[in-house]
Amino acid sequence: MSKAPSETHGVLTSAGAGSTTDAAQLREESQVVIERRLDPGALRERLAEEALAGLLREPLRELPAKLLYDERGARLYERITTLPEYYPARCERAILNRRAPAIAAQTDASEIVELGAGSAEKTRALLYALAGRSRLRRYVGLDVSAEMLEQTARALVTAFPDLRVHALIADYERDLAAIPPPEPSAPRLFTFLGGTIGNLELAARARLFGELRALMRPCDRLLVGIDLVKDPSVIERAYNDATGVTAEFNRNVLLHVNRLLGCNFDPQAFDHRAFYDPQRSWIEMRLRARRDLQVTLGRERRQLKFAAGDEIRTETSAKFRLEAFADELGGTGLALEASWRDQQGLFALVLARPHDA
Incomplete structure (x- = not known):
């Protein structure tokens, strides 16, 4: 099946003839790009x-x-x-809240590219950490849900007045090539959080990591959330x-x-x-x-x-063991650079770099 043509526009709210638009709306329009790669x-x-x-x-x-x-x-x-039994989200959030400043400093990123963006709640700590370093320039969110992604774009430009958002309505298993090119001298942090990587079988994970590696420059990094083997x-x-x-x-x-x-x-x-x-x-x-x-x-x-x-x-x-996951990354041209676990050791964030970085 051929890929749907791309539709790109830069407005979430627009004013018709004879209408008025306030300053907040104008700012939002200039900051947000909605790109549709999936024909419904x-x-x-x-x-x-x-x-x-x-x-x-x-x-x-x-x-x-x-x-x-x-x-x-x-x-x-x-x-x-939000359920008490569902530890992955709680543990990942705890790691991010504690380690986001260190991740921001280590990656020196000025742009986040998030696969499976959803509401972008998982990345808020990283966004705040990058903004605190006066490094945050752009957020690229990729998700199949147009409605949710457009809501996310609105929320982000409200929370971060200087942030530019590129909302890419696409399938991360098929459309990674649609991710917009990086800006010069602007390191990117690709994120794939929530333990979603576990929904892909081994061959699909290898394909995804290989495609991401092809998009990464030596200055770019990949942050993945993985659920660990446990009781x-x-x-x-x-x-x-x-x-x-x-x-x-x-x-x-x-x-x-x-x-x-x-x-x-x-x-x-x-x-x-x-x-x-x-x-x-x-x-x-x-x-x-x-x-x-x-x-x-x-x-x-x-x-x-x-x-x-x-x-x-x-x-x-x-569910993963860290050493085996590092081997998976290594087979696709990526190397484990750092990892962080929650206090109970239930969940981990893994930071990967290109082998040649």
């Missing part, structure tokens, strides 16, 4: 194809984890990050919270599939299940049919049968 229709078609292929897969049906993050799923995930019970609690938000998040993927494929999944006919696989060092989320049932797929009215207990895998999330 083409994206929907691609997601539908991946969803259908996964549902027809044998012996274990599987949906790509990206389907979890429709607009409602993204909001549910934001709630998950499986701690990991499993994080994906099986007592209030059931993660279960709702997991079932919501079926509503997304219903819209994509014209299906009639009943989310309440499935139980949420999450368990740690020590052989693969990852946690899996699945949906298990509570009873025998039949689902109609799309316009062709194709029937998909589930026996009670049949499952759909909806996510895997790898």
Whole structure:
């Protein structure tokens, strides 16, 4: 499928003929670029194809984890990050709050390029640290959600009056080449936070790191958040919270599939299940049919049968040992430069540089 044409514009709020625009709006318009690399229709078609292929897969049906993050799923995930059981967000935030000044000093960055930007809450500590050094010039946020990214752009130019924001509506697994070129003498800090790297399998991680390395100059750095191998019970609690938000998040993927494929999944006919696989060092989320049932797929009215207990895998999330992760980086032309853990040793931030830096 060919890449959608790029649409670029520099306004989030615009004034029509005869209207008035205040100074804050004018400043925002001059500071923000919105660039769309994803055509909504083409994206929907691609997601539908991946969803259908996964549902027809044998012996274990599987949906790509990206389907979890429709607009409602993204909001549910934001709630998950505030839950007491969900340590990754809390631990990463603690590391950033404590280490952001040191990271800013070590990288001397004046620009942040964030993959999977979302609300950019994860990077606020870094932005403040760079601004405190009078180094912050530009933020480039890449995400598939246009609505969330535009809200993020508005929030950032309000919080940082001198910041320029380039919001890139794109897929980080396909569109890294669309990241705008760096400014001369302006070191960039690429960030991929939240432990999201764990949602990619080994080959996909290698491809992503290799593409990032190709974009990096010797002065640039990459900051990655990784969830560490630990007591499986701690990991499993994080994906099986007592209030059931993660279960709702997991079932919501079926509503997304219903819209994509014209299906009639009943989310309440499935139980949420999450368990740690020590052989693969990852946690899996699945949906298990509570009873025998039949689902109609799309316009062709194709029937998909589930026996009670049949499952759909909806996510895997790898957990890492620091030494093995450093080896992964090394195989793609990157070298581990520094790392920081939270006080309990549950989560880590890893700073990587090009081998030739």
